[in-house]
Amino acid sequence: MDSSFKxxxxxxxxxxxxxxxxxxxxxxxxxxxxxxxxxxxxxxxLAVLxxxxxxxxxxxxxxxxxxxxDGTLMQSYKASESFLYSVAPMKNGSFATCGExxxxxxxxxxxxxxxxxxxxxxxxxxxxxxxxxxLRIVAAGDDGVARIFSSxxxxxxxxxxxxxxxxxxxAVEASRAQQNVGDLNKQDLPSRAALQKPGSSDGQxxxxxxxxxxxxxxxxxxxxxxxxxxxELDGRMLKLEYNRDTNPYEAAQSFIHKHQxxxxxxxxxxxxxxxxxQSDYITFVNANVTKAFEKLSAINAQHSSDxxxxxxxxxxxxxxxxxxxxxxxxxxxxDTPALALPFLDQFLxxxxxxxxxxxxxxxxxxxxxxxxxTAILLKHQDVQNDRxxxxxxxxxxxxxxxxxxxxxxxxxxxxxxxxxGTVVHDSEVACxxxxxxxxxxxxxxxxxxxxKISEAAKQIQALM
Numbered sequence: 001m002d003s004s005f006k007x008x009x010x011x012x013x014x015x016x017x018x019x020x021x022x023x024x025x026x027x028x029x030x031x032x033x034x035x036x037x038x039x040x041x042x043x044x045x046l047a048v049l050x051x052x053x054x055x056x057x058x059x060x061x062x063x064x065x066x067x068x069x070d071g072t073l074m075q076s077y078k079a080s081e082s083f084l085y086s087v088a089p090m091k092n093g094s095f096a097t098c099g100e101x102x103x104x105x106x107x108x109x110x111x112x113x114x115x116x117x118x119x120x121x122x123x124x125x126x127x128x129x130x131x132x133x134x135l136r137i138v139a140a141g142d143d144g145v146a147r148i149f150s151s152x153x154x155x156x157x158x159x160x161x162x163x164x165x166x167x168x169x170x171a172v173e174a175s176r177a178q179q180n181v182g183d184l185n186k187q188d189l190p191s192r193a194a195l196q197k198p199g200s201s202d203g204q205x206x207x208x209x210x211x212x213x214x215x216x217x218x219x220x221x222x223x224x225x226x227x228x229x230x231x232e233l234d235g236r237m238l239k240l241e242y243n244r245d246t247n248p249y250e251a252a253q254s255f256i257h258k259h260q261x262x263x264x265x266x267x268x269x270x271x272x273x274x275x276x277x278q279s280d281y282i283t284f285v286n287a288n289v290t291k292a293f294e295k296l297s298a299i300n301a302q303h304s305s306d307x308x309x310x311x312x313x314x315x316x317x318x319x320x321x322x323x324x325x326x327x328x329x330x331x332x333x334x335d336t337p338a339l340a341l342p343f344l345d346q347f348l349x350x351x352x353x354x355x356x357x358x359x360x361x362x363x364x365x366x367x368x369x370x371x372x373x374t375a376i377l378l379k380h381q382d383v384q385n386d387r388x389x390x391x392x393x394x395x396x397x398x399x400x401x402x403x404x405x406x407x408x409x410x411x412x413x414x415x416x417x418x419x420x421g422t423v424v425h426d427s428e429v430a431c432x433x434x435x436x437x438x439x440x441x442x443x444x445x446x447x448x449x450x451x452k453i454s455e456a457a458k459q460i461q462a463l464m
Contacts, residue, residue, distance in 0.1 A: 047087045049095065052109065056095060058084035064097055066109055077112060079105055086127045090134035092260055098125035102172070104139050104149070108257040115258045118149060119169040134260050151259065153236050173205065174214070189214065227277055233261070240269070248273040297342050319354065323366035330373040334380065341387045344374055348394035355401045364402070364412035371399055372415045375422040389429075396423060396434050403442035410453060413446060417456040424463055431464055439464065 043059045049066070054074060057065045062080040064087065067073055082100035089095050093109040102125055104118040122141030130137045136155075140146040150156065157165070189209035208215050225241035232238075238259050242251045252269035255261070326333075326347065333340035351367065359367075374395050381388050399420050402408060408416075420439070424430045440461075447457040 044083065044085055045087050047089050047095065049089050049093060049109070051091060052093050054109070056087050056089070058087050058097060058099075060084075062099065064095075064107070075109060075112075077107060077114075079107070079114070085125065088128045088130040088137065090130045090137075090260070091132075092134070092257070094134065094257065094260065096128050096130060096137050096139075098128040098139055098141075100124045102141060104128060104137070106137075106258075111254070111257065115254075119173060120147065121165075121168045121172040123172075151236070227273075229272075229276070233259075240273075242273050242277060244277070248277075320360070320362040320366060323351075323363065323370055327366050327369040327373060330377075333373070334377050337377065337381060340377065341391050344377075345387065345391050345394060348374070348391065348398055352394070352398050352401060355398070355405060358407075359405070361409070364409050365415075367398075367402065368412040368415035368419070371395055371402075372419040372422075375419040379422060379425075392423060392430060393433050395419070396430065396439075397437055399423075400434065400437045400439050400442045403446060410449075410451075413449075414453050414456060417446070417453065417460060421456065421460045421463065424460065435464065
């Protein structure tokens with residue numbers, strides 16, 4: 001017994017030997033293309049999925065494994081707790097399995113759970129096959145009966161026959177469950193109230209104690225749908241089910257796989273779900289993300305403002321590190337102005353509070369660098385709006401207040417002047433704002449300084 005399967009290409013006769021009279025033994029050797037090793041003890045059946053160029057293996061571990069032609073494992077499905085005996089390919093990548101538990105299951109390669117579990121009155125199902133169009137499945141088992149299951153309503157059995165069949169299936173499942181239960185105390189079983197909870201998997205057997213009698217139920221679709229729609233297609237009446245916590249496109253795709261529909265219906269089905277369940281499911285398109293982001297930004301800014309104000313009052317070293325962090329973040333801020341401008345607006349209002357008292361020597365240089373980077377960011381804004389105007393005014397206010405402070409380092413002062421000149425250049429609005437903030441007095445303070453600082457101050461005053 002081997003748990004691997006092999007591909008062979010070609011055959012070559014090595015030698016022949018006669019054993020006794022009229023008995024000839026021929027020994028052949030083939031060329032093995034690849035070997036696929038399964039985790040089960042024994043591989044029972046193989047089947048090809050021609051639509052996908054894949055194949056399936058089933059065995060004694062109760063699992064199906066989907067492979068590529070070169071032996072790569074693509075997907076595994078736990079189909080049963082007992083042996084699997086047969087698998088039947090269908091169209092669009094779906095397939096059917098059966099085995100020792102007597103249940104026929106329909107699968108889709110794109111989903112881990114079965115699309116449908118069909119109970120039968122067999123102790124074991126030995127073989128399953130499907131028609132080329134995938135609309136009919138035939139299964140046979142140890143009761144000696146071959147049963148045909150069809151997805152076409154016109155071919156369904158009479159209501160009386162269906163009721164009799166369901167009663168027979170329940171009787172067999174009850175007998176099988178009774179054998180499995182053994183000496184289980186009936187008092188330990190839940191009441192029928194347990195049936196209100198969704199099952200864990202499709203086809204799950206649920207035992208309940210009703211007035212001293214053990215009853216057996218089978219979970220269908222394993223979950224009660226929040227919405228159920230009747231869909232008529234090609235003379236068939238189909239059930240479209242949808243749950244609030246499911247993506248409409250995932251539900252539409254499952255519906256297509258379950259009923260073997262064409263993929264072109266995907267968007268139409270998903271749109272139908274969203275239109276009819278809109279009150280319970282808000283898509284990203286309908287959600288007002290802009291308003292939500294503005295509210296979130298306002299809350300975050302308020303919290304950050306409180307925190308940074310506390311830091312500014314007691315921990316100057318931390319303030320220096322924050323300023324350096326913002327200065328080094330200039331490339332990222334310039335790439336995302338929609339996020340950078342609200343942040344800088346709040347940041348500048350907090351930074352302005354630092355200038356109410358003498359600054360440690362470690363703060364002026366990173367502060368002036370942040371202001372210089374902000375000035376460049378403002379010049380690259382193609383659209384002038386209230387947010388840009390607020391950041392521009394805040395930048396001018398901090399620059400002018402910093403220039404008015406005593407003992408500001410030379411390099412930091414020069415960067416402040418470059419930032420100021422960048423903001424007011426070719427902008428009458430910025431020049432007017434700077435004049436309202438008494439920029440003339442600030443420039444007079446540094447204009448008499450020798451070197452590049454004096455030259456920069458004179459150029460800015462000429463711009464004004």
